[in-house]
Amino acid sequence: MTSSSEQLSKAQTPMEQRTDLLAKRFLGLEKNIWIEFAALAVEHKAVNVGQGFIDYEPPQYLIDFWKATVNDPNILLHQYTRGFGHRRLVEAISNVYSPFFNRKIDPLNEILVTGGAYPSLFNSFHGFLNHGDEAILIEPFFDCYEPMVRSSGAVPRCIALKPTPASIDADISSSSDWVLDKDELESMFNSRTRLIIINTPNNPIGKVFTREELEHIASLCQKHNVICISDEVYEWITYDPTKKHIRIATLPNMWERTVTIGSAGKTFSSTGLKLGWTIGPKHLIRCCQIAHQDCVYTCPTLPQEVIARCFEYELTRLNSPECYFNSIPSEFIGKRDKLVQALKECGMKPVVPDGGYFVLADFSQLAGDQFQSDAEDMKDFKFVRYLTKEKQLATIPVTGFYTAEHRRSVDKYIRFCFAKKDETLDKAIEILRKLKKQ
Numbered sequence: 001m002t003s004s005s006e007q008l009s010k011a012q013t014p015m016e017q018r019t020d021l022l023a024k025r026f027l028g029l030e031k032n033i034w035i036e037f038a039a040l041a042v043e044h045k046a047v048n049v050g051q052g053f054i055d056y057e058p059p060q061y062l063i064d065f066w067k068a069t070v071n072d073p074n075i076l077l078h079q080y081t082r083g084f085g086h087r088r089l090v091e092a093i094s095n096v097y098s099p100f101f102n103r104k105i106d107p108l109n110e111i112l113v114t115g116g117a118y119p120s121l122f123n124s125f126h127g128f129l130n131h132g133d134e135a136i137l138i139e140p141f142f143d144c145y146e147p148m149v150r151s152s153g154a155v156p157r158c159i160a161l162k163p164t165p166a167s168i169d170a171d172i173s174s175s176s177d178w179v180l181d182k183d184e185l186e187s188m189f190n191s192r193t194r195l196i197i198i199n200t201p202n203n204p205i206g207k208v209f210t211r212e213e214l215e216h217i218a219s220l221c222q223k224h225n226v227i228c229i230s231d232e233v234y235e236w237i238t239y240d241p242t243k244k245h246i247r248i249a250t251l252p253n254m255w256e257r258t259v260t261i262g263s264a265g266k267t268f269s270s271t272g273l274k275l276g277w278t279i280g281p282k283h284l285i286r287c288c289q290i291a292h293q294d295c296v297y298t299c300p301t302l303p304q305e306v307i308a309r310c311f312e313y314e315l316t317r318l319n320s321p322e323c324y325f326n327s328i329p330s331e332f333i334g335k336r337d338k339l340v341q342a343l344k345e346c347g348m349k350p351v352v353p354d355g356g357y358f359v360l361a362d363f364s365q366l367a368g369d370q371f372q373s374d375a376e377d378m379k380d381f382k383f384v385r386y387l388t389k390e391k392q393l394a395t396i397p398v399t400g401f402y403t404a405e406h407r408r409s410v411d412k413y414i415r416f417c418f419a420k421k422d423e424t425l426d427k428a429i430e431i432l433r434k435l436k437k438q
Contacts, residue, residue, distance in 0.1 A: 029147040033400040037384065041394035047427045049339075049416050050384075050396040052203070052357065056421040058270040059324050065309040069302055077305055083297050084289050085113030085277070086304035092311035093277055096318065101260075101279070102250055109282040112289055115299050117233050117263040117276040119292070122148055124195075124229045124259055124278065127287035129154035133194035138180065140401035140410070142203055142231070157188050160406045161205065163351075172344055175207040175353045175360075176243065182216055189220055195227040196220075201234040201245065204360060204401055204415040206353020208243045218251045227284065228254065233263035233276075234356040236325040239333050243354045249280070256281050259288065264307045269328070269419075275303050332357055335418040335425060342429040343416070346436040357419035360398060364412040366435060378411045387414075393431045 015021075022030075034051070041048045048055070057063070069077060081087070090107035098105045105111060114120045121144060129135060131153035137145050139160040149156045159180065167177035198217060200209040209217075221228050230248050238245050249258040259280035265271035278288050317323045336352070339359055343350040349362035363383055371379040371386070380397035387393045398413040418425065 025151050025153065026147075029150060033143060033396065037388070037394065037396060040385065040388045044389050044392055044394075046388045046392040046394035047424060047431065048394040049418070049420060049424065049428045050394040052417050052419070053265075053271045054269045054419045055424055058268055059310075061313055062268050062270060062306065062310055065306045065313075069305050069309070072305075077301055079301065080298055081301040081304060083293055084108075085111055085299075086301060086308060089113055089304045089308035089311070092308045092315070093279070096311050096315055097279060099318075100247060100250075101255070103255065105279060106282065110280060110285055112278040112285050112292060113299055113304060114276045114278065114292060115296060116265065116274040117231065117261050118144060119296065120261040120276045120278045120288075121145070121197075121229070121231065122295070123288040123291040124197075124261070125149055125154070126152050127289075127291040128195055128227055128284075130194070132192065134190070134192045135194060136185075136188050136196040137403075138196075138198060139403065139406055140202070140204055140398065141197070141199060143400050145197060146403060154194065155192075156403070157193070158403045158405065159185055159188055160402070160409070161202075161207065162409075171349055172340070173349070173351050175202070175205045175351055175355075176210075177351075178205050178207050180213065180216075185216070186220060189224045189226065193224055193226050195229055197229040197231060198248065199231040200248075201238060201353070201355025203234065203356055204358045204396070204398060205351065206356045206358055206360075208238055208240075208245060208355040209248075210243070211246050214246055214248045214251060218248060218254050221257055222253055226257070228258040230258055230260045232260055233266045235262065236267060237329055237332065237357060238355040239329055239336070240354050245355065257284075259284050264303075264310075268307070268310055268324070273303050273307065275299065275307055332419055335420070335422075339416060339418040339425060339429070342432050346432040348432075351413075357417055359416045359418060360413045361416060362412050363414055373408060373411045378407055380411050380414050384414055391431055391435065393428060 037050060090111045093111050094105045094107040125148040129152040133154040134157050135149045135154050137156050137158045139158050146156050161178040161180055164177045167173035228248060235245050247260060249255050249260050259278050262277050264273045264275040314323055321327060340350045340352055343361045347366035351360040353359060367383055371382040373379045378399040380399050384395050384397045387395060396415040398415055399407040399411050402410060
C-alpha cells in the first residue's frame with residue numbers, strides 16, 4: 001500500500017517532474033532501435049541500407065488505383081468503413097488466399113484488417129495472452145515481439161536460431177545454416193505456454209523454415225494445445241525454388257490453432273500504406289477483433305479500397321510470371337547478390353538469405369578490436385553508429401532483434417537491406433569499398 005507521506009509527496013510534485021507517469025507495464029521497454037537509427041541516418045545524411053523500405057516506385061497499378069480511388073464519385077470512400085475490414089478488401093483477400101490455404105476463407109469471420117502487421121501482432125498478443133502466461137519467441141525476432149508480450153503481462157520464453165559450427169567461420173554462409181535445437185525447443189513448452197510465434201521468411205536472417213522444421217513446431221503446438229502466430233509478411237519473397245514458403249496453417253490440424261499475419265506494405269512494396277491483415281479460424285480471429293475494436297476500431301477506408309483493387313488485379317494473373325507476387329523475387333535477387341559480393345570483398349562475412357530483403361554480415365574481421373561490447377552497449381550498436389556518423393552509411397545492429405540473454409552471441413553482425421534502387425546500392429557499395437582500404 002502507498003503510505004500517506006508518499007501520497008502527499010506525489011500530490012505536491014509538479015506533473016512534469018513526476019517519475020511515475022509511465023505505466024509500469026512499459027518500464028524497461030522505452031528504447032526503440034528504429035527511432036534512434038532512423039533519426040541518426042537523417043541527421044548525418046547517410047545512405048540508408050538499414051531500414052526495410054524500398055526507395056523506388058511501387059507497382060504502377062497501385063499508383064493508378066490510388067488516383068482512381070481518390071477521384072471515385074462514391075463519397076462513402078471518404079467515411080468510416082466496416083470495423084473489421086473494408087468489405088471489398090476482405091473479399092479480395094479471401095479470393096486471393098483461399099487457394100494458398102487449401103480452404104475457402106470466410107471474409108467476414110476469418111479475416112481481420114489492421115493498420116499494418118504491427119497492430120496485427122499487438123491484437124494477437126493482447127487478444128490471447130493473460131498475466132503469467134508464457135509465449136515462446138524464436139530469436140532473432142522483429143523487435144516489437146518482446147515488448148508486446150511483456151506489456152500484455154505475459155512472460156517471453158526465448159530460444160535462438162543458431163548457425164551450424166561449419167558456417168560460423170565461413171567467408172560466406174546461408175540463412176538455412178541457422179537452425180533450432182529440437183530438444184531445446186521442446187523443453188520450452190509447459191503447462192503455462194499459451195502461444196508460440198514464428199516468422200518465416202525470417203527478419204533479419206532471411207531464413208525460410210523448412211517443412212520438417214514447421215512440422216516439428218506443429219507437433220509441439222498440438223501436443224501442448226498451444227496457439228501459433230505465424231508472421232509471414234515476406235511470404236512472396238523467396239529465392240531458391242527448393243526452399244519455397246510454406247504456411248504452417250496448411251499443415252494437418254494447424255488451421256484451427258494458427259493465425260497468419262500479412263502486410264500490404266511488403267506485399268506491394270509500399271510500406272507507407274500501414275495496412276495488414278490477420279487470417280485464421282473464427283474462434284481465434286474473434287479474440288483479435290476484440291483487441292482491435294477497443295484500440296483503433298476501424299482502419300482508413302481509402303487505402304483499404306486501393307489494396308482491394310490491387311488484389312483483384314493480381315487475382316486475374318495469379319498463376320502468371322507477370323503477377324507481382326511471382327516476379328518480385330527476380331527483381332531483388334540481383335540486388336542481393338550484388339550486395340553480398342561487395343560485403344565479402346570489403347572483409348565482412350555475409351549470410352545469404354533465402355527470403356526477405358535483408359543480409360546479415362559479420363563485421364568482426366573488418367573492424368578488428370576497435371569496437372567491444374560492454375555493460376553500456378553492444379559492439380554492433382557502436383559499429384552502426386560509427387558507420388552512420390563517420391562514413392554516412394546507415395545499417396541496423398542485429399542485437400536489437402535479441403533479448404539480453406542471447407545478444408553477446410550475435411554482437412558481431414549487422415543488417416543490410418538490399419531492396420533499394422541501384423543508385424542507393426551503388427553508393428553503399430562505394431562506401432564499403434573505401435572501408436576495405438582503410
